[in-house]
Amino acid sequence: EDPSDPVAYSMRAYTLLNLQRSRDALEDARRAKELAGDDPTILSLFAQAAEAENRLGWAQEAWEKAITLSGGSPQILREYARFMVQHRGPKLALEAAQRAQRSDPGNSVGWSLLAAAQLRMHQFQEAENSLRQALALDPNNTQAQSLMAKLLLLKGKQDQALALSHLLEDDAEAKAIAEWIRREVK
Numbered sequence: 001e002d003p004s005d006p007v008a009y010s011m012r013a014y015t016l017l018n019l020q021r022s023r024d025a026l027e028d029a030r031r032a033k034e035l036a037g038d039d040p041t042i043l044s045l046f047a048q049a050a051e052a053e054n055r056l057g058w059a060q061e062a063w064e065k066a067i068t069l070s071g072g073s074p075q076i077l078r079e080y081a082r083f084m085v086q087h088r089g090p091k092l093a094l095e096a097a098q099r100a101q102r103s104d105p106g107n108s109v110g111w112s113l114l115a116a117a118q119l120r121m122h123q124f125q126e127a128e129n130s131l132r133q134a135l136a137l138d139p140n141n142t143q144a145q146s147l148m149a150k151l152l153l154l155k156g157k158q159d160q161a162l163a164l165s166h167l168l169e170d171d172a173e174a175k176a177i178a179e180w181i182r183r184e185v186k
Contacts, residue, residue, distance in 0.1 A: 004035060005035075006031075006032040006033075006035035006036035006039070006042060007032075009028045009029070009031045009032035009035070010028070010029065010032040010041070010042050010045050012025075012028045013025045013026075013027075013028035013029035013032060013045055013046075013049055014045060016028060017045075017048060017049055017052060022049060022052035022053045023053060025049040025052065026046075026049040026050060026052070026053045026055070028049075029042070029045050029046040029048075029049040029050075030046065030049075032045065032046070033046045033062070038069055039069075040066040040067075040069045040070035040073065040076060041066075043062045043063075043065050043066035043069065044062070044063070044066045044076055044079060046058075046059075046062045047059040047060075047062035047063045047066065047079075047083070048079075050062060051083060051087070056087050056088075059083060059087075060083065060084075060087075060088070063076070063079065063080040063083055064080070066080075067080060072103060073103075074100070074103040074104035074107065074110070077096075077099055077100040077103045077104075077110075078100045078103075078104075078107070078109055078110055078113060080096055080100065081093070081096040081097040081099070081100035081101075081110070081113045081114075081117070082113055083096075084096035084097070084117075085097060085113060085116045085117050085120070090117065090120035090121045091121070093116075093117040093120060094114075094117040094118065094120070094121050096117070097110075097113045097114040097116070097117035097118075098114060098117075100113055100114070101113070101114040101130075106137065107137070108134045108135075108137040108138035108141045108144065109134075109141065109143070111130050111131070111133045111134035111137065111144070112130070112131065112134040112141055112143045112144040112147060113143075114130045115127040115128075115130035115131045115134060115144065115147050115151075116143075116147055118130060119147065119150070119151065124151065124154065124155070127147070127151060128148075128151055131144050131147055131148045131151065135148065142168065142171045142173060142174045143174075145164060145167060145168055145174065146168055146174045146177045146178075148164060149161045149164040149165050149168065149177065149178070149181050150177065150181070152164065153181055153184055153185070158185045161181050161185065162181060162182065162185050164181075165177070165178040165179075165181040165182055166178070
């Protein structure tokens with residue numbers, strides 16, 4: 001009801017994103033950003049909505065501004081690294097992932113993002129080391145488990161990759177990777 005309340009717009013944008021209504025979410029996130037463009041949380045939400053609408057330039061710009069305004073928040077750095085690994089070139093993704101990992105070396109997600117970027121750069125030994133670190137910090141990190149299974153398959157260790165894929169089939173996000181590994185092993 002209050003057209004000058006950035007929190008209301010951001011809450012609605014967040015809800016719309018979860019409802020898969022990214023176009024509407026982007027509009028509300030844009031309004032929130034216009035009202036509070038120096039709030040890293042609102043900028044992060046705008047970046048997510050822009051990414052969902054495939055406005056990657058807008059998303060990257062918003063992530064970078066959110067990082068600056070937050071003073072290098074580890075959470076925002078990890079989200080930026082995820083974005084870069086998924087949508088940008090391997091070298092830029094690696095730089096973002098390294099920065100995210102260094103900001104919070106005790107975080108398993110940062111290590112698995114670094115491994116994903118290293119895999120894109122064909123740095124297989126470095127990726128394996130990063131995945132081992134991620135799994136040492138959190139053995140239940142499904143992203144790290146999925147990447148490790150892929151890496152094992154690439155290294156020709158089919159039995160180990162297949163064993164790990166069985167652990168992944170109960171996770172909705174990792175199920176596709178588990179199925180892919182089983183198809184590749186066959």
